Amino acid sequence: MxxxxxxxxxxxxxxxxxxxxxxxxxxxxxxxxxxxxxxxxxxxxxxxxxxxxxxxxxxxxxxxxxxxxxxxxxxxxxxxxxxHEAVQEEPVRPVQEIVSAIGALCLFGIMFYAIRLTAFPAPSAPVTTGEDNTMEIGKLLFTQYVIPFELVSVLLTVAFIGAIVLAKKEAE
The missing domain is CATH 1.20.120.1200 (NADH-ubiquinone/plastoquinone oxidoreductase chain 6, subunit NuoJ)
Structure with a gap:
């Protein structure tokens, strides 16, 4: 099979x-x-x-x-x-657990059936291995996409400073 x-x-x-x-x-x-x-x-x-x-x-x-x-x-x-405050645990509800398990098994069955019936196309070009995709991403990141990269770093720095300012106000 x-x-x-x-x-x-x-x-x-x-x-x-x-x-x-x-x-x-x-x-x-x-x-x-x-x-x-x-x-x-x-x-x-x-x-x-x-x-x-x-x-x-x-x-x-x-x-x-x-x-x-x-x-x-x-x-x-x-x-x-x-x-953190202590939270009381909810009582175990076996009916919900059984319904959840049946739902999960049904979902698994549907997905398994759909995957088995799907005809996946063969790749058009052979996959080449051994290429250094990290090097290519680095070249693109520091040449073609250098401005968005720097803008993201400035945005993250501003968000970090803002988080520190907010945390300091709450501490006082």
Whole structure:
């Protein structure tokens, strides 16, 4: 029925997919916010691994640097700097859990059926490997797109200064 060759790339895909799904499920089921952020970081790292499998090294590097690093650290700092009050847990509702599980399985079945029926076109040009796409992105970023790049850096600096000013006013 399935004509699939077991390769390292296929194994890596399923390992990364398992990491991402586990992290997402843990993100929804854990109760401590710091643990939730750690599981979200695992999802981000798994996604970066998927980008490596797709030979998009620059996007994988940015994924690790920005999302797994900066966003996770920012969320942890935000959690640590805010006050938290104890929240009463809602009672477990097994009917909602069963309906959610049935809905998830139905969605999976529909997606599986749609993917199996879809005829994917063959690539028109052969994919060349070994190209340094990071170098090409860097050349474009510092030649053709240098003005937008600098404007974004100025915008982020102004936003950072504004956040410091707002935080200082609240502290006083």
């Amino acid at each position: 399935f004509n699939v060759e077991l390769t390292g790339e296929l194994v890596a895909f399923f390992v990364l997919a398992a990491i991402m799904i586990s992290g997402a499920v843990l993100m929804l089921t854990l109760t401590k916010v710091v643990h939730m952020v750690a599981s979200l970081a695992a999802v981000f790292l798994g996604l970066a691994g998927m980008f490596v499998l797709l030979e998009a090294e620059f996007v994988a590097f940015v994924q690790v640097l920005i999302y797994a690093g900066a966003v996770s650290i920012l969320m942890i700092f935000g959690i640590m700097m805010t006050k």
